[in-house]
Amino acid sequence: xxxxxxxxxxxxxxxxxxxxxxxxxxxxxxxxxxxxxxxxxxxxxxxxxxxxxxxxxxxxxxxxxxxxxxxxxxxxxxxxxxxxxxxxxxxxxxxxxxxxxxxxxxxxxxxxxxxxxxxxxxxxxxxxxxxxxxxxxxxxxxxxxxxxxxxxxxxxxxxxxxxxxxxxxxxxxxxxxxxxxxxxxxxxxxxxxxxxxxxxxxxxxxxxxxxxxxxxxxxxxxxxxxxxxxxxxxxxxxxxxxxxxxxxxxxxxxxxxxxxxxxxx
Amino acid sequence: xxxxxxxxxxxxxxxxxxxxxxxxxxxxxxxxxxxxxxxxxxxxxxxxxxxxxxxxxxxxxxxxxxxxxxxxxxxxxxxxxxxxxxxxxxxxxxxxxxxxxxxxxxxxxxxxxxxxxxxxxxxxxxxxxxxxxxxxxxxxxxxxxxxxxxxxxxxxxxxxxxxxxxxxxxxxxxxxxxxxxxxxxxxxxxxxxxxxxxxxxxxxxxxxxxxxxxxxxxxxxxxxxxxxxxxxxxxxxxxxxxxxxxxxxxxxxxxxxxxxxxxxxxxxxxxxxxxxxxxxxxxxxxxxxxxxxxxxxxxxxxxxxxxxxx
Numbered sequence: 001x002x003x004x005x006x007x008x009x010x011x012x013x014x015x016x017x018x019x020x021x022x023x024x025x026x027x028x029x030x031x032x033x034x035x036x037x038x039x040x041x042x043x044x045x046x047x048x049x050x051x052x053x054x055x056x057x058x059x060x061x062x063x064x065x066x067x068x069x070x071x072x073x074x075x076x077x078x079x080x081x082x083x084x085x086x087x088x089x090x091x092x093x094x095x096x097x098x099x100x101x102x103x104x105x106x107x108x109x110x111x112x113x114x115x116x117x118x119x120x121x122x123x124x125x126x127x128x129x130x131x132x133x134x135x136x137x138x139x140x141x142x143x144x145x146x147x148x149x150x151x152x153x154x155x156x157x158x159x160x161x162x163x164x165x166x167x168x169x170x171x172x173x174x175x176x177x178x179x180x181x182x183x184x185x186x187x188x189x190x191x192x193x194x195x196x197x198x199x200x201x202x203x204x205x206x207x208x209x210x211x212x213x214x215x216x217x218x219x220x221x222x223x224x225x226x227x228x229x230x231x232x233x234x235x236x237x238x239x240x241x242x243x244x245x246x247x248x249x250x251x252x253x254x255x256x257x258x259x260x261x262x263x264x265x
Numbered sequence: 266x267x268x269x270x271x272x273x274x275x276x277x278x279x280x281x282x283x284x285x286x287x288x289x290x291x292x293x294x295x296x297x298x299x300x301x302x303x304x305x306x307x308x309x310x311x312x313x314x315x316x317x318x319x320x321x322x323x324x325x326x327x328x329x330x331x332x333x334x335x336x337x338x339x340x341x342x343x344x345x346x347x348x349x350x351x352x353x354x355x356x357x358x359x360x361x362x363x364x365x366x367x368x369x370x371x372x373x374x375x376x377x378x379x380x381x382x383x384x385x386x387x388x389x390x391x392x393x394x395x396x397x398x399x400x401x402x403x404x405x406x407x408x409x410x411x412x413x414x415x416x417x418x419x420x421x422x423x424x425x426x427x428x429x430x431x432x433x434x435x436x437x438x439x440x441x442x443x444x445x446x447x448x449x450x451x452x453x454x455x456x457x458x459x460x461x462x463x464x465x466x467x468x469x470x471x472x473x474x475x476x477x478x479x480x481x482x483x484x485x486x487x488x489x490x491x492x493x494x495x496x497x498x499x500x501x502x503x504x505x506x507x508x509x510x511x512x513x514x515x516x517x518x519x520x521x522x523x524x525x526x527x528x529x530x531x532x533x534x535x536x537x538x539x540x541x542x543x544x545x546x547x548x549x550x551x552x553x554x555x556x557x558x559x560x561x562x563x564x565x566x567x568x569x570x571x572x573x574x575x
Contacts, residue, residue: 003542003544046335046517049334050334050337075332182389223328225339226299226540227545228299228302229298229541230293230298231293232341232541233327235344236327245346247323
């Protein structure tokens with residue numbers, strides 16, 4: 001965990017309201033764990049005041065370059081979308097506990113399920129899993145065809161199933177509609193599932209596969225203050241309170257949690 | 266004769282010797298563990314730790330924060346591990362920093378809660394002071410209900426003074442008609458100092474859902490947006506009381522610190538700015554001396570009340 005100034009290499013629109021931002025700097029050297037995030041100061045003034053948590057999409061350790069993909073949704077991300085190459089960007093990170101991949105073995109089949117702006121961290125995860133000889137299959141959902149991104153990049157790492165709510169690209173429906181025998185993705189076909197996306201999607205996945213005893217991990221998002229575990233803005237409750245703490249901080253205990261660890265409400 | 270750098274920034278806050286006037290504000294720094302990953306906490310003048318209650322508290326549902334121009338709303342709800350845990354783990358851990366006076370923010374639902382917490386934490390070897398939280402706007406019972414009536418605020422202060430072995434600072438709410446009346450009441454009741462200001466009660470509404478963004482509905486506004494309110498209140502109160510004031514409310518720079526001193530503060534607390542820049546406290550401390558030179562001032566302490574002294 002550290003703070004640094006990174007230089008913007010590029011900041012381009014790649015889909016409806018979706019931007020790909022590449023930055024370069026020493027800080028990137030420690031971004032080795034997929035699923036972590038950075039806390040970005042958008043602009044230098046007091047509006048917006050707080051940083052914005054943004055997931056790490058890809059890292060090139062050698063060249064000290066990191067890619068983030070974000071949606072220009074509110075004030076902060078709109079300010080971020082105005083950054084041009086050469087401009088310095090104040091970044092805190094890498095933060096949080098990412099996707100655990102140490103136990104993964106070559107030859108395993110792993111599902112990476114993403115929804116909307118939850119898709120980006122699955123790229124770095126897929127790359128690291130593939131390095132370990134793991135077979136990865138992506139199931140990524142969007143609202144409509146104009147919002148689809150990363151399809152080609154992900155296809156270089158494994159099979160990709162696109163799902164859109166209105167059916168304008170790929171399968172019509174939700175990501176869960178593809179996790180069936182018809183698509184070769186029945187429960188018996190894979191060893192573990194990693195996911196990032198909207199809460200209802202994560203809840204559906206956790207409810208179904210936790211009950212079935214499958215191994216899986218979900219990455220959560222929440223409005224954050226500090227991003228380092230001090231302000232207690234982004235807590236969630238554990239499913240089964242034991243001896244220890246009854247809550248988890250999404251920023252520092254997460255954002256990734258194993259199936260069954262936290263309540264998704 | 267030149268005054269050493271050490272003495273230029275040192276302040277004596279109701280008997281608490283601070284090497285510099287800067288402390289992180291309660292609720293914005295946890296118990297220091299997260300920030301200790303960024304710098305040596307001995308660098309701080311003091312630390313005001315998270316509000317502590319008798320029992321563990323889980324706090325409010327999320328979302329607990331919402332941003333506003335130049336500020337943030339929070340409704341954490343006094344989440345904390347409870348008195349036993351604070352005594353067993355948090356305060357001893359802070360004890361590793363041998364040059365760091367600790368001020369514990371004490372909260373509760375009824376008077377007895379405040380007494381229990383104040384009595385025990387004031388016995389911890391590294392606790393230099395207590396900050397009586399009668400101004401939290403985000404809990405249904407206790408908190409601000411003690412801080413809006415001069416009589417009730419005075420009575421609680423008196424009870425705490427009986428049991429505390431360390432100086433008692435009363436943290437005042439800006440959500441009152443006459444802050445001077447509350448300040449005078451707690452001074453008369455024996456308070457050793459004041460902390461001001463706590464957050465201003467506010468709200469934001471989500472345009473898509475048509476509902477308040479915070480799950481709690483309302484929240485406390487902090488950050489640079491509230492600085493003028495804090496400056497005004499400290500300016501008014503410091504002329505009416507003799508006890509020292511820890512000034513807070515949107516401090517982001519050494520210049521802000523100087524402005525709070527001129528308004529009447531004798532030390533300052535930095536809150537929301539820690540979330541934006543975890544290194545903000547040491548940065549401000551490092552900048553302070555240069556700024557004193559620039560304004561032709563020998564010691565920070567001589568600036569207290571410079572804004573109204575004739």
